[in-house]
Each structure stands twice: as C-alpha cells, then as structure tokens.
Amino acid sequence: MTASESMRACFTRVTSELLDTSERLVLVLADIGIGSFREIGALERHPRRVLNVGIREQLMVGVASGFAIEGFRPILHSYAPFLVERPFEQLKLDLGHQGLGAILVSTGASYDAASEGRTHQCPGDVALLATLPGWKIEVPGHAEEVEACLRKAATGSDCVYIRLAERQNEQSFPGQSRLVPIRHGGEGAPLVVAVGPMMQPVLDATAGVDLSIAYLSEVRPFDAEGCRAMAGSQVVLVEPYLEGTTASEVAKALLNRPHRLLSIGVPLAERHRYGTPAEHDRALGLDAQGLRERILPFVGADR
Amino acid sequence: MVVQKERRDSGKLLPFRPMSPASPPWSFNDLPNLMALMLGDGKHAPSADSTIDILWVLYDRILRVNPDAPDDPLRDRFLLSKGHGPVSFYAVLAAKGFIPIDELRNFAQYESILGHHPDRLLIPGVEISSGSLGHGLPIAVGVTLGLRARGLDGPRVFCLIGDGELDEGTNNEAIALAGRLGLGALTVIVVRNDSCYYGWPGGIASRFIVEGWSGGEVDGHDHAGLEAALLVRDPLRPTVVVAQTEANR
Structure with missing residues (x-):
C-alpha cells in the first residue's frame, strides 16, 4: 500500500x-x-x-x-x-x-x-x-x-x-463495519454520521462546532446499535450518494426516541452538467462550505 | 441433424387414473397422470405440453443425474430457463425420483415446494430458479465456464429456452460469447412452438450457427430423434437443438 x-x-x-x-x-x-x-x-x-x-x-x-x-x-x-x-x-x-x-x-x-x-x-x-x-x-x-x-x-x-471513489479521507479505518467515533462533542451534542469519502469535508465543515462525529463505511447492514449508543436527539447523516438513502435505517434505530434527522446527500434531480466533481460538490452543497451552511443552522450553531 | 417426421414413439397419452406413490418405475405414459395431480384431470398447460417429450428424453436417456446425489460434481447440469408451465418438469422430476409424488398434489399452494416457476432452493435437483425470461442461458454459460475452470471436462450443460424467450437480448449476449469461446460442453434446446411474435427469418438455428455453434432442427415430440440430436457433442463448439413442437395438440 x-x-x-x-x-x-x-x-x-x-x-x-x-x-x-x-x-x-x-x-x-x-x-x-x-x-x-x-x-x-x-x-x-x-x-x-x-x-x-x-x-x-x-x-x-x-x-x-x-x-x-x-x-x-x-x-x-x-x-x-x-x-x-x-x-x-x-x-x-x-x-x-x-x-x-x-x-x-x-x-x-x-x-x-x-x-x-x-x-x-x-x-x-x-x-x-x-x-x-x-x-x-x-x-x-x-x-x-x-x-x-x-x-x-x-x-x-x-x-x-x-x-470505489476518487476522493479519499486523510485517515483510514480498515476493517471497521460499525460506526467509528471520530470526535466526541459535549453532553447532548448532535451526532454527525459521515459516510465514506464524506468524512473529510464533514471534518472541514464542522471545525470548531460542538458536535459528535462518527464515521461509517459499511452502510448495509446498518449499525443500528452503534447509532443508538452514539446519537442523542439530533442526527445529521451525510452520504456521498442519493440524499436520504440511509435515513430509514437511522429512523428505525431511533424508533423509540424523539429525534430530528437531517439527511444530506446528492439531491434527487435529473442533472445535465459536466465539469469536475468539485464543481458538482459545490453546486449540490456537498463541499465543506455547503455542508457547513446546512449543518450549522440545523444544530442551532449558527446563532 | 434433420427434422424427424416420425411422431413420438411412446404412443398416445393415457387418460387420468389414480396414482399410487408405490408404483415406480414410472414411464412416459404415466406423465399425464402425474401432471393431472397438479392440474386436475385432463387439464394441460400448452407450455407444459410443448416440453414434455424433451424433458422426458433428457431425464430418461441423456442426463447423467442421480436423485440420490443431486449435487454430484460430475453430474450433467440441466437448466430450465423457460420456467413457465413447469408441470411437465415437475412430473418428470417426480417420475425420476427427485421429488415425492405426493408433493405434486400441493402444486402452487403456499407451503408447496412447487410453484408456477421453479425455485432451486426448494426443489432437489433443480439447478436454477427461473421464471423471468432470458436468465437461464447466461447462467448456463457461466456454469460451463465454471466446469472448465474446475477442469471438469465430462459433465455436459443443457439449457432449455423457448423461441419467444429468445427475444430477450441477454440470450444474444450469451450466444455470442459461448460461440466465440467454443464451449463444447454446452447444449441449448430451443422449443420452437411459434410463440415468438415476430418470428425468426432464416430460422432459429442460423442465429446460433453464425456465432460459431453447431446444431440443427428436430421434431420436438420424436423421442428417438431428440435422443440422437442430444447425444451429439461437438468438442469445439456449443450445440443448438431447435425442437419444433405443437403446443396445443
């Protein structure tokens, strides 16, 4: 390697x-x-x-x-x-x-x-x-x-x-099928689940914000137990593919807990754009700046 | 290979009579009675009628398979791609000891192992689950390549498809590859019962032969002719046997 x-x-x-x-x-x-x-x-x-x-x-x-x-x-x-x-x-x-x-x-x-x-x-x-x-x-x-x-x-x-993807995170977690805690926020801090290559932009987007961050690379079967253990009442799910793909799994995991969920991913839309992946990230709000603009208001960190 | 003019050599189908599980060995003439256990007296699905002679000849005279060792690695493989009208298939499997005769009476019931399309996970000796058309032949090509990769030169792979099913483009993908790779262990039987909406100008066999196959046509109800055609194995090329049948006799 x-x-x-x-x-x-x-x-x-x-x-x-x-x-x-x-x-x-x-x-x-x-x-x-x-x-x-x-x-x-x-x-x-x-x-x-x-x-x-x-x-x-x-x-x-x-x-x-x-x-x-x-x-x-x-x-x-x-x-x-x-x-x-x-x-x-x-x-x-x-x-x-x-x-x-x-x-x-x-x-x-x-x-x-x-x-x-x-x-x-x-x-x-x-x-x-x-x-x-x-x-x-x-x-x-x-x-x-x-x-x-x-x-x-x-x-x-x-x-x-x-x-497989072109973009890679700086850190790797080989062999992990469950949610991996990356950053522990304060008590009751919202949990951000970053899937695969979305971890790096999530880390960049949330620097200095009181959040817990977990990394996930095996999305099916979904680590419901880990999700229940790490989540409070607010969860942000950031996936590099269709928005909401794993939202139902999070909802099932937190079935007996009142919670709010923000699902971020590629919006469902027929696209007719070329260019570079970075340009698509920017246009779809999936770069660090776009993620920050959506995550911070959801968790109330923009006030 | 030539079209055989002689009709089936086993006589006319017999009327329904009660079956006894304790009366094997079953003959071809027992098949209508076994089918009646599934469908009721006198009812025969056309798609089952068109394949009954072919299936019997395969299991009675061609395939090296054993109901006591359905997973024997040296067995011949038979893949029924045309999973519609499987009562003839089930009747033959029952007659040959792969499934209990009594199971036929449960045909298509909720807990039965026998549905309107076969399920390999439920029925001993069934190589593939089928029903959606155009899947069997690509899988048969893979099975043939798997046998080759295992160094097993003896087993043959037979796949039965319908002429209407041949419309599915996946078959053409498989026909092309099998021909180019010279998969001599593979034989495809195409049941030609004129169920293909637009027909096959130039004949079905020619579509295979242009891709490097050998083969030809045979009367799909003539047991001796079917046996002769299915015994042919070209070591360097896959074989197609186009079996002309009358579905609504």
Missing part, C-alpha cells in the same frame, strides 16, 4: 493478488477494467478465472451466477451505472434469489466521471441495491479500507457491493 494509491489501483492490485492465492476466485468483466488486469498479468496467469465477456453487463452477472453455482467466488467490476443499474434484474434474480453470492466493485461513484455526463454518473446505486435483502454495502473512504473490504469479502459467500 502506498500513500498515493487510488482506490481503483488498490482494487486491481489486491484482486490480482487474491486471484494468485485463491483458486476459488474468478474475475468477470464487461470490458471496463480488462486493460488493467492484462497489464498486471492476471489475465495471462489465470486465463480460465479472468474473463472478459465484452460489453455485455447482463451477461457479466449471469456468467458470475453460473460460476457461483459451480462453487466459485466471482468478482465483478464496472462503472456503477453499468454494474448496478443496467443489470439490476440479474443482480436480483441471478444472485440473491438463487441463494448465490458475488463481490461487485464499482468505480465512478456519484459523479467522479462528472465530465462524462449523466450516463456515467450514479448517485442512485446504493439506494437501489438497498432494496435487495442480504447485500453488504461498503462505501470505503480510503484505499486501505478497500483492501480490507476485498480481502474479507473474498473469504465469504454473500453478496457484497464495494463502491
């Missing part, structure tokens, strides 16, 4: 290492990413366990299902919209409904490929997958967390989604 390693480079390196050590793993791609695995030698070393099906995402999932029937642990990778949204029925029926598992690793996040436009932007992936029972959804905020997620998922047999 090098400090400058991107999440995607980490994914390629670790997956290649795992393919070398586990005969059970197969990698099924639909063109996206095959160049990296050819370059690293995985395709040459494992020609029967590294497969490019061409630009056929539904087939990618169906083929992974067949591999899983034969006892393999498939890893699939593509841009989030092509991995989750396009073959969604295959994910639902060919994996979960068949009682089979796979590891899905997406790239592109909500709008890392901002300049590619709406076709490559995917703020709805987590919300969509969260409609399927039994999926583990990982939103790492650092490449070290990606490595831990992958290595753990490789030994399992369940359905796992790992959402």
